[in-house]
Amino acid sequence: MASGAPRWCVLLGILLLAGCREPISTPPRPVVLLGVDGGSWNVIRELWSRGQLPHLEDLAERGISAQLQPVANASPVIWTSIATGVEPSRHGIQGFTVQTPSGEAPVSAVNRRVPALWNMASSAQLRVALLGWWASWPAETVNGVVISDRILREERGRFYPPDLDPGLLAETALPDEAVASAYGVVARQDRLMASVGLQLASEGYDLMMIYLRNVDTESHHYWKYFRTQGFETEVDEASLQRFGGRIPEAYARVDEVLGALVARASPETNFFVLSDHGFQASKGERYRIQLHLDRVLEHLGLLIREDDRIDPVKSVARTWKSPPFTRTKLIRFSPFERPGYEEWPDDPDATRRRLQAELERITYEDGSPAFRFRNLKAKERARGGDMVVIVRYQGVSPALYLEGERIPGAIGQVEEISGTHSKSTEGIFIAAGPDIDPSADLDKIHSLDITPTLLFALGLPVAEDFDGTARTEIFRPQFRDRFPLRTVPSWGKLEARESPDSQSEAELLEELRALGYLD
Ligand SMILES: [Zn+2]
Known part of the structure; x- marks a missing residue:
């Protein structure tokens, strides 16, 4: 034609x-x-x-x-x-x-x-x-x-x-x-x-x-x-x-x-x-950071793995429905398996305070805190989250640190968006x-x-x-x-x-x- x-x-x-x-x-x-x-x-x-x-x-x-x-x-x-x-x-x-x-x-x-x-x-x-x-x-x-x-x-x-x-x-x-x-x-x-x-x-x-x-x-x-x-x-x-x-x-x-x-x-x-x-x-400047929060929780002793699988009894918390590139990350407290998402674990406020105190110790290379915190929204709770953590963009570095010590594997890629x-x-x-x-x-x-x-x-x-x-x-x-x-x-x-x-x-x-x- x-x-x-x-x-x-x-x-x-x-x-x-x-x-x-x-x-x-x-x-x-x-x-x-x-x-x-x-x-x-x-x-x-x-x-x-x-x-x-x-x-x-x-x-x-x-x-x-x-x-x-x-x-x-x-x-x-x-x-x-x-x-x-x-x-x-x-x-x-x-x-x-x-x-x-x-x-x-x-x-x-x-x-x-x-x-x-x-x-x-x-x-x-x-x-x-x-x-x-x-x-x-x-x-x-x-x-x-x-x-x-x-x-x-x-x-x-x-x-x-x-x-x-x-x-x-x-x-x-x-x-x-x-x-x-x-x-x-x-x-x-x-x-x-x-x-x-x-x-x-x-x-x-x-x-x-x-x-x-x-x-x-x-x-x-x-x-x-x-x-x-x-x-x-x-x-x-x-x-x-x-x-x-x-x-x-x-x-x-x-x-x-x-x-x-x-x-x-x-x-x-x-x-x-x-x-x-x-x-x-x-x-x-904006970033896209591939951050594996479970590696951080593991490093803090809050998440325990047995043969590469998360131990549901010994672990305190894990990342929930938040892939590595998401900036706003949900965390779920143990017990992870609950009959309904609306249910809360025992004393979630105490667990939240404990996690926040631990995660506040995590920094980028220059000492800038890596996370900030806000209250959980109803929608996030409906998705099964017990806590929300946001990745900060100030002072971004290729690795995360706990009191100056590098946390292995916590950050994959850092993409800068300009x-x-x-x-x-x-x-x-x-x-x-x-x-x-x-x-x-x-x-x-x-x-x-x-x-x-x-x-x-x-x-x-x-x-x-x-x-x-x-x-x-x-x-x-x-x-x-x-x-x-x-x-x-x-x-x-x-x-x-x-x-x-x-x-x-x-x-x-x-x-x-x-x-x-x-x-
Ligand atoms: Zn575009």
Whole structure:
């Protein structure tokens, strides 16, 4: 479907060739959309001024650039609006997680209530490739290929079609230590999506959508080493040497992927590069600390292990439903097994005072206390907690200490968060290709405008019930004349779907915490 005359022209051959040269039903040209989570003009312009990111610069020079207005702050919410043209309240993906009867779960495709661009294009018989998009697991049935955002997990429905050529997923290797962290998993997934994208780029897909996430995670983590001004703790030369390249390198990888895609795709392709939001410095430093509170309790003699298992009789207290990356930690007192969560152990106040006195002795390397305390909230008590402890962010060090003595294994990772974004941090939009008018005047485009605009680029009708509009002004007049805007009342809704059992939800939630998305 990507190009060429319709079949009847080929069948009738030379007799009708003149009439077939520009048949009205010839589909418009293919579209490639490269989504860069957290891509920000302030970084791109700075890197352009250093002579970097040549492919992004070339694309912007050939086409148009604008600010992209986010519809929300959380990535899955914005990327779903980008792909559906409707507000979050209508598409149903409103955060990183949803509450299910069995607890909190990461959002997935079954939470989306309206069709996305890939469903619309598929239903119009266009060939689509969807690679890595947020909340694309379980992979939907499309006229083409879906590599879902849970491709690296042991999940059913990781990709579509089920008989996908396994060679497509043979990924470029990453060093083992890089894959050991949540950041490494993101980098690995990006590499995989880029590799699949490059393999499919010359296969004549009408719509290819590739999503890359690493710029966002690196920008949260390393912003202060890119824009060093305005932070409480000054950035020292050694750290600058070590981390100053992280953000530029993340952008350079995106730029390379873009360059390779442009080189590989047909010259007929219209390219769109966009982000969901930009980036700025966060006020005050924040951390994500992987803190194993049970190791601390053990060190204080309050938790006793027998053959690696917590001894329920000898132990006084243990951490309760609080994974290592959670900042607010619940503690449960012995006896741990009680008929109902509302029940209290004997004299909980005395135990609480004792624990608080013990935990107040725990410090970071410079002597700053590691914990603070507050009263238990009703909700926390309902979850089975008897006490709550909050990890402090002042004086954070890679280990915890009891009277100057290091407590082994209490802290795993310390992640510093110095970059942030909000609903008003504008993202990027670049479009270029044979049908894009470089002289078009486009200052801003809303994330809700993307789906209607891409439908227009693909010659498909735009729904009257979209919350965004097709920005037809970015297309050349010849294109607009040849493929005038068509509308339909609606692209409809999706039926409610059941989620397959997921094997990796706990792991995914912990990863979202590690990356700083969840508390
Ligand atoms: Zn982010």
